[in-house]
Amino acid sequence: xTDMNLTREAVRAIPDRLEHPARRALKSWExxxxxxxxxxxxxxxxxxxxxxxxxxxxxxTFNFTEKAMIAFAMALLIIAGEIDLSVASTIALASTAMGAxxxxxxxxxxxxxxxLAVSLACGAFNGALVxxxxxxxxxxxxxxMSLYRGISYIVLGDQAYRGYPADFAWFGQGxxxxxxxxxxxxxALFALLFGILLHATNFGRAVYAIGNNATAAAFSGIRVxxxxxxxxxxxxxxxxxxxxxxxxxxxxxxPSIAMGWELEVVTMVVLGGVSILGGxxxxxxxxxxxxxxxxxxxxxxxxxxxxxxxxIVIGALLIAVIALPRLxxxxxx
Amino acid sequence: xxxxxxxxxxxxxxxxxxxxxxxxxGITKTFPGVRALSDVALELYPGQVTALIGENGAGKSTLVKxxxxxxxxxxxxxxxxxxxxxxxxxxxxxxxxxxxIHQETVLFDDLTVAENIFLGxxxxxxxxxxxxxxxxxxxxxxxxxxxxxxxPGTPLRDLGIAxxxxxxxxxxxxxxxxxxxxxxxxxxxxxxxxxxxxxxIERLKAQGKAILFISHKFDEIFRIADRYxxxxxxxxxxxxxxxxxxxxxxxxxxxxxxxxxxFPSRTPRIGAPVLQVEGYAHPTEFADISxxxxxxxILGFYGxxxxxxxxxxxxxxxxxxxxxxxxxxxxxxxxxxxxxDAVAHGIVxxxxxxxxxxxxxxxxxxxxxxxxxxxxxxRNGFLRLAEEFRLARDYCERLDLRAASLDTPLxxxxxGNQQKVVIAKWLATRPRVIILDEPTKGxxxxxxxxxxxxxxxxxxxxxxxxxxxxxxxxxLGMSDRVIVMREGRIAxxxxxxxxTPETLVRHAAGIGETGQ
Numbered sequence: 061x062t063d064m065n066l067t068r069e070a071v072r073a074i075p076d077r078l079e080h081p082a083r084r085a086l087k088s089w090e091x092x093x094x095x096x097x098x099x100x101x102x103x104x105x106x107x108x109x110x111x112x113x114x115x116x117x118x119x120x121t122f123n124f125t126e127k128a129m130i131a132f133a134m135a136l137l138i139i140a141g142e143i144d145l146s147v148a149s150t151i152a153l154a155s156t157a158m159g160a161x162x163x164x165x166x167x168x169x170x171x172x173x174x175x176l177a178v179s180l181a182c183g184a185f186n187g188a189l190v191x192x193x194x195x196x197x198x199x200x201x202x203x204x205m206s207l208y209r210g211i212s213y214i215v216l217g218d219q220a221y222r223g224y225p226a227d228f229a230w231f232g233q234g235x236x237x238x239x240x241x242x243x244x245x246x247x248a249l250f251a252l253l254f255g256i257l258l259h260a261t262n263f264g265r266a267v268y269a270i271g272n273n274a275t276a277a278a279f280s281g282i283r284v285x286x287x288x289x290x291x292x293x294x295x296x297x298x299x300x301x302x303x304x305x306x307x308x309x310x311x312x313x314x315p316s317i318a319m320g321w322e323l324e325v326v327t328m329v330v331l332g333g334v335s336i337l338g339g340x341x342x343x344x345x346x347x348x349x350x351x352x353x354x355x356x357x358x359x360x361x362x363x364x365x366x367x368x369x370x371x372i373v374i375g376a377l378l379i380a381v382i383a384l385p386r387l388x389x390x391x392x393x
Numbered sequence: 394x395x396x397x398x399x400x401x402x403x404x405x406x407x408x409x410x411x412x413x414x415x416x417x418x419g420i421t422k423t424f425p426g427v428r429a430l431s432d433v434a435l436e437l438y439p440g441q442v443t444a445l446i447g448e449n450g451a452g453k454s455t456l457v458k459x460x461x462x463x464x465x466x467x468x469x470x471x472x473x474x475x476x477x478x479x480x481x482x483x484x485x486x487x488x489x490x491x492x493x494i495h496q497e498t499v500l501f502d503d504l505t506v507a508e509n510i511f512l513g514x515x516x517x518x519x520x521x522x523x524x525x526x527x528x529x530x531x532x533x534x535x536x537x538x539x540x541x542x543x544x545p546g547t548p549l550r551d552l553g554i555a556x557x558x559x560x561x562x563x564x565x566x567x568x569x570x571x572x573x574x575x576x577x578x579x580x581x582x583x584x585x586x587x588x589x590x591x592x593x594i595e596r597l598k599a600q601g602k603a604i605l606f607i608s609h610k611f612d613e614i615f616r617i618a619d620r621y622x623x624x625x626x627x628x629x630x631x632x633x634x635x636x637x638x639x640x641x642x643x644x645x646x647x648x649x650x651x652x653x654x655x656f657p658s659r660t661p662r663i664g665a666p667v668l669q670v671e672g673y674a675h676p677t678e679f680a681d682i683s684x685x686x687x688x689x690x691i692l693g694f695y696g697x698x699x700x701x702x703x704x705x706x707x708x709x710x711x712x713x714x715x716x717x718x719x720x721x722x723x724x725x726x727x728x729x730x731x732x733x734d735a736v737a738h739g740i741v742x743x744x745x746x747x748x749x750x751x752x753x754x755x756x757x758x759x760x761x762x763x764x765x766x767x768x769x770x771x772r773n774g775f776l777r778l779a780e781e782f783r784l785a786r787d788y789c790e791r792l793d794l795r796a797a798s799l800d801t802p803l804x805x806x807x808x809g810n811q812q813k814v815v816i817a818k819w820l821a822t823r824p825r826v827i828i829l830d831e832p833t834k835g836x837x838x839x840x841x842x843x844x845x846x847x848x849x850x851x852x853x854x855x856x857x858x859x860x861x862x863x864x865x866x867x868x869l870g871m872s873d874r875v876i877v878m879r880e881g882r883i884a885x886x887x888x889x890x891x892x893t894p895e896t897l898v899r900h901a902a903g904i905g906e907t908g909q
Binding site: 073074075076077078079260261262263264265266268269272273275276277278279280281282283339340 | 710712731732733735736742744749750751752753754755756759760764765767768771774775776782786789790794796797798799800801818
C-alpha cells in the first residue's frame with residue numbers, strides 16, 4: 061500500500077515486543093493491588109463472621125461505588141496532567157439544584173436531567189478557566205471547590221431538602237437483581253466505558269500523550285486544549301451521576317453532602333497506580349483500588365473500629381499510596 | 394574560602410607581550426560518538442578582548458563549559474598566571490576569577506537587584522544571616538562601576554530588558570572576576586544597548602580584565618576585539634591579532650573544508666510547485682517571507698541562531714498564527730490554524746528541540762510513530778494494535794532504526810535513533826511537505842549520514858523538503874536552493890554557483906553591505 065519503495069540490503073527486523081503482554085501484566089502494580097485486595101478480603105472474612113454474608117457484601121459496595129464513578133473520570137484527568145478538586149462540591153451544587161426542583165414538583169427524569177446539567181456546567185466552567193485562560197487546574201478547582209459548595213450553603217443554610225419523588229430512590233436504593241444494586245451495575249458499566257475510552261481509543265492515547273509531554277503532543281497534531289476540556293466535562297458529568305446516586309440513597313440534601321470526597325477520590329485514583337504527575341495509570345487499577353478502599357472501610361466497620369481509628373487507617377493508606385508505587389517502580393527497575 | 398589571587402595588572406596596558414592570565418594547551422573533550430574539542434589552545438590577555446569565532450557546533454560552547462567548570466577536559470592543561478589549575482566545579486572556576494555572561498542568564502523576577510547579583514554568595518553577617526546592608530552597598534558599587542543607575546533595592550520585575558542585562562553582567566562580575574566570558578552577549582540587545590555594552594567592555598578592559606567574546610557578527614568582532622581565535626569542528630584553526638586579519642581571512646578559516654564527500658549524491662528531479670508562501674509575517678519574529686517550494690526539491694534555510702527560521706517554520710506548521718500572509722498548496726489557498734490542520738494538508742514539521750517537542754520519551758516507540766496517524770489507521774476512533782505495529786515496523790525499519798523492540802520506551806534510545814523515530818512518525822502520515830528543523834543536531838555521525846541519505850530518497854520520491862540548518866556543510870551538501878534569513882527577513886536566495894560558504898556567511902551576518 062505504500063508509495064515509497066525504499067530498498068535496503070539488510071533491513072533489520074525489530075520485534076514488536078520482547079515480553080508477552082500477559083507476562084508484563086503479571087508484574088504490574090495492578091496485580092500487586094489485586095493481591096492486596098484478596099488478602100484484605102480473606103482477613104475480613106476471618107475477622108468477622110458476618111462479612112461473607114451476600115447482603116453484607118452488597119452493602120459494602122456502597123462505600124465506594126459513587127466515589128469510584130468519579131474516580132474513573134478523575135483518572136483520565138490526572139493521567140492528562142490536570143486535576144479537579146471541586147468534584148465533591150459539584151455533587152453538593154447538583155444535589156441542591158435537584159432538591160430545589162423536587163420542591164416544586166419536578167419528576168424523577170427532570171431531576172436527573174437537572175443534576176447532570178448542573179454538574180456538566182460545573183465541569184465546563186473548570187475546563188474553560190483551565191484551557192481558555194491557561195490557569196493551573198489545582199488552583200482553579202480549589203477555588204471552584206469553595207464556590208460551588210458556597211452556593212449550596214447560601215441556598216440551604218442549615219436546612220435540608222427532602223421530599224424527593226418515591227421512584228427517585230431507585231438509583232441509590234434499588235437492586236437490579238438479587239443482591240446486585242443499581243449503583244453497582246452503574247459502577248461496572250462506567251468502569252467498562254472508561255476502560256474502553258482510555259485503553260482502546262484514539263482519545264485515550266491522546267490523554268496519555270498529553271500527560272507525558274503536552275508540547276510534543278501538540279506538535280503531533282493533537283488538540284491538547286480540546287482534549288483537556290472534554291476531560292473536565294466528563295469529570296463534571298460523573299460528579300453529576302454520583303450526585304444522583306448519593307442524593308437518591310440518602311433521600312435528602314444538605315450543603316455538607318459528600319464533604320471531603322475529593323480527597324478520597326484522588327486517593328483512590330493514586331492507589332490505583334495513576335501517576336499524580338500524569339502520563340501513566342489504568343482503569344483496572346482504579347477499579348481494584350476502589351474495592352481495596354471499600355473493603356478496608358467496611359471491614360473496620362464490621363469490627364466496630366471507632367471512627368477515629370478508621371481515619372488513622374485511611375491516613376496511613378494515603379501515605380502508603382504515595383510511597384508504595386515509588387518503591388514498587390524502584391524494585392522493578 | 395576564596396583562593397588568594399594576585400592583583401591584576403594595574404592600569405590599562407594592552408601590550409601584546411603581556412603574559413596571558415589564562416592559557417589553555419592541548420584541551421580535548423570527547424562525548425559518546427562525538428569529539429567536541431581536539432587539542433585546542435587559547436590564550437587570554439589582561440586588558441584585551443579575544444574573539445572566539447566558529448560555526449555552530451565548532452566547539453565554542455564546550456570550551457565555555459570547560460572554562461566555567463561545568464565540563465572536565467579529557468586531556469590538556471589549563472594555566473592560570475602560568476601555573477596549572479584545575480577547574481573541577483563552577484565554584485572552582487569562580488574562585489579562580491573566571492565568570493561568564495550568557496545569552497540568557499537566569500534571573501529571578503521576584504528578588505531585588507542586589508539579591509539577584511549576590512544569590513548564592515551573599516555577604517554574611519551575624520549568625521550567618523545575609524547582611525542586606527553590605528549586600529546592597531556592594532551591589533550599588535558594582536552597578537556604579539558599570540555606569541548603571543539602578544537602585545539595588547528594586548525588585549527585578551520592575552526593570553526593563555536592558556537593565557536586567559546589566560544586572561546579569563553585575564552578577565557575573567560580583568565574584569571579583571579577572572576573566573570575563575561573553576557568550577553572544579548582543580543576541581538579545583537592541584542597537585543602543587549594544588553601544589552601551591561596548592562602553593562597558595572598554596571599561597572592563599581598562600580594569601585589566603581578560604575578555605573572551607563569542608559572536609557570529611563580524612562587525613562586532615572588528616569593532617571590539619583585539620585578538621581572535623577560530624574554531625572549526627572542535628579544532629583551533631587560527632589565531633592572531635584582529636588588526637592583522639581581514640573578514641575574508643576569518644570566513645575562510647571558519648568554513649574552509651571539503652564539504653562534498655560525505656553527502657549522498659543526487660540528481661534532483663524538480664516538479665510542480667507544491668507550497669507557495671506569500672508575505673508571511675509575525676509581530677516580532679519574522680516579516681515578509683515569500684517563496685515557492687516544488688516537489689522533489691530540498692530547500693535549505695540558513696541563518697544565524699535567532700534569525701527567525703524556526704519561528705517561521707512553526708508558524709507554517711500552525712503552532713503559532715502568522716500576523717499576515719497567505720499560503721497555497723497545489724495552487725489552492727489554505728488556512729493553517731493548528732498543527733492538526735497542517736498535518737491534514739500534508740505539511741509536517743520535525744522540530745529542533747527533540748526532547749521537548751518531538752519525542753514522548755516515556756511512551757513506546759510504536760505509539761510515538763503512530764500518534765499523528767491514529768485517525769487514519771484506527772476504526773471509528775478505536776485503536777487497532779496490529780495496524781499500529783505494522784505501520785511503526787514499516788517506517789522504523791526503513792529508517793534503519795536500532796532498537797530492542799517497538800514496545801521499548803522511546804526515551805531509552807540514543808539521540809540519533811530517537812530522531813529516526815520522530816522522522817518516521819512524520820513520514821508515516823504520508824506528507825507532501827516535510828520541514829526538518831536542524832535534523833542532525835546533536836546526533837552521531839552514523840545517524841547523520843542515515844538521515845541525509847533518507848532525506849535524499851524522500852526528495853527523489855517527490856516530497857518537498859524544507860531543511861533548516863545552521864551547519865554550512867549540511868546546507869551546501871543537501872540543498873538544491875537556499876534561503877538565507879537574517880533578523881527575521883529573507884536576506885538572500887541562493888542556488889547554483891552562488892552557493893558557497895562565503896556567500897552564506899556574508900548574507901547571514903550582513904557583511905559587505907552598506908548600512909541597513
